[in-house]
Amino acid sequence: MTLALRHVAVVGASLAGAQAAQSLRRQGYEGRLTLIGAEAHLPYERPPLSKQLLSGQWERSRIDLPMDEGLDLDLRLATRVTKADLRTRQLTLEAARPDGRRSPSEYLGFDGLVICTGAQPRALPHLPEHLEGVHLLRTVEDCLAIKEELAASPRVVVVGAGFIGCEVAATCRMLGLDVTIIEALRTPMVRALGHRMGQVLGQVHLDHGTKLRMGTGVTDLTGDRRVAGVRLDNGEVIEADLVVIGVGVAPVTGWLEGSGIRLDDGVVCDATCAAMGNAPPDGHPAALGNVVAAGDVARWWHPLFERSMRLEHWDNAARQAEVAASTLLTGPNGARPYAEVPWFWSNQYDAKLQFVGTAEPGDQVEVVEGGTDDLRFVAAYGRKGRTVGALILNRSARASPYRRLIAQRAAFPPLPE
Ligand SMILES: Cc1cc2nc3c(=O)[nH]c(=O)nc-3n(C[C@H](O)[C@H](O)[C@H](O)COP(=O)(O)OP(=O)(O)OC[C@H]3O[C@@H](n4cnc5c(N)ncnc54)[C@H](O)[C@@H]3O)c2cc1C
Incomplete structure (x- = not known):
């Protein structure tokens, strides 16, 4: 020491x-x-x-x-x-x-x-700041403020289809609210999952009745004291009683x-x-x-x-x-490197998602266990012949084996343990 x-x-x-x-x-x-x-x-x-x-x-x-x-x-x-x-x-x-x-x-x-x-959380600086009913989500106060307003907010718009935005949308939809997600990129959760698997998860939202407006920017919020709508870059206004902005941190x-x-x-x-x-x-x-x-x-x-x-x-x-x-x-001489294979989870509707490793644009993606139709599968991500990531959907026990394979620099596609 x-x-x-x-x-x-x-x-x-x-x-x-x-x-x-x-x-x-x-x-x-x-x-x-x-x-x-x-x-x-x-x-x-x-x-x-x-x-x-x-x-x-x-x-x-x-x-x-x-x-x-x-x-x-x-x-x-x-x-x-x-x-x-x-x-x-x-x-x-x-x-x-x-x-x-x-x-x-x-x-x-x-x-x-x-x-x-x-x-x-990042804000969208071009949007008006004074309107009630517009929220970011990071703290327990943020959460309780949103929750308190949900009962009187039948129409919820979530700006940003990253993980937090998608989870908020799923939670609100499960409460029976009318939910729209607006996202500037073409695919939900694309940065973390890539295009193909982002599409699979996007379909889960659609199947639950959440509306997706992908590849769409937000230019303004309407309303006087309280938010009444979200203006899109094509001029259309989506009516909203509550807006949650989840455009990253x-x-x-x-x-x-x-x-x-x-x-x-x-x-x-x-x-x-x-x-x-x-x-x-x-x-x-x-x-x-x-x-x-x-x-x-x-x-x-x-x-x-x-x-x-x-x-x-x-x-x-x-x-x-x-x-x-x-x-x-x-001290520096005795220190050990931090080399954990990244792991995160996300729950949206009844989809229990886990991701181990990393995903980057251009990665190869192959479903190596199960199938996307019944939403119980593992998709492996490959880069330069090596397995670097895996998306595990509704197969919780499979995260650890793939984490090990990634740590061992297994070839792509991996041979499941
Ligand atoms: C809504 C939500 C849902 C999430 N869901 C998942 C999930 O399902 N799965 C998953 O893997 N991860 C999830 N995460 C991410 C996970 O919670 C974070 O990765 C984790 O909280 C990071 O912890 P941290 O201590 O590094 O930072 P933080 O939790 O951000 O804490 C930093 C703390 O530092 C304080 N602070 C900042 N500046 C100062 C200062 N100058 N002086 C004193 N204090 C300061 C802040 O007030 C804050 O309390 C979620 C995050 C959010 C917000």
Whole structure:
């Protein structure tokens, strides 16, 4: 363990932050530990926000993240870190006041820093901001606000056919609402699944009566005080009582601008999750010994896929935080690379979808188990003769074997275990 580590600050008190704090203790760190989170809540799960909590199937109390007993944490909730100074090893903190005014800045020293500030939803800046009934979805407050309005909102429009948009649409449709998804790209979930499998999932939405407007841009929202419709780029207006915008997320790195930490669509890390410093004018960037990152905010070098990536998946946030904590404690010499095969799940209607590995435009896609007709199948993704991904639909037990095949760099198409 690095002897100089007397105070570790973990910034971001959600899945990755909570996991990092617990991992530090589980791995033997006994020094001072501060967990700072901008939200007013103890860490909670986000996946139910578009599924069970939104549908009313679950109560709010079910989404709290279980935490180890006796963590001896200095927990600073409702507190935002606005600046990190690596030279003086000091964070600038701003606590939210109940009256909504800004409190005076506080300063907190640290020896080790774990960056877990996640991601925040992108807005569509050309759309009016003042209308009621228009929502983003990231926090429990967002979810409860949408849920409260659903009862009086028979017509829901979801802008964006990524995973969160598609899950919200499915949940609303299962509640019996009239739902339209509008997406600028031609296929739902195309970035994660590619065109062919995105079409298969799109058909699932159509079969459940959700309307899809693919390859269509949104130019405006109509309504005076409350939203009344969504104007498309062909001039048509889709009437709406409630609009959810799900057009992707951006990593939260604004507070690190000027800190000397290398930023490029996330915190740039090496294979062990150690954050990189900016390159000196005459040299190469090097890993910073006392700063690590994990979760949706971290862009790290994946040794198996031999490229840098940033993921927005639950499993990644949890596992990467454990490795980041270990890297911080052991220092660069003993650190191990984080080389997990990515895995995420999504539930839409009765479709239980899992994806392991990665998908890129141009990948070969072959159904290797079952068939798409009855929606129980595995589709493998191949790149340069190697199996790099697999979509598993309604065959939950098949995710682990394909994850192993991908880790073993199996040839494409794979021979199922
Ligand atoms: C609606 C929804 C559904 C999802 N469903 C699935 C799913 O089905 N399957 C799946 O694999 N993944 C799913 N995900 C993704 C998964 O929840 C995320 O990958 C995971 O939450 C990432 O955790 P994180 O801790 O890295 O970041 P986040 O959960 O984004 O947490 C970051 C935390 O840092 C705080 N913070 C930010 N800036 C500061 C600052 N300057 N100072 C202090 N605190 C700060 C934020 O307030 C936030 O609490 C879903 C996400 C959402 C939103």
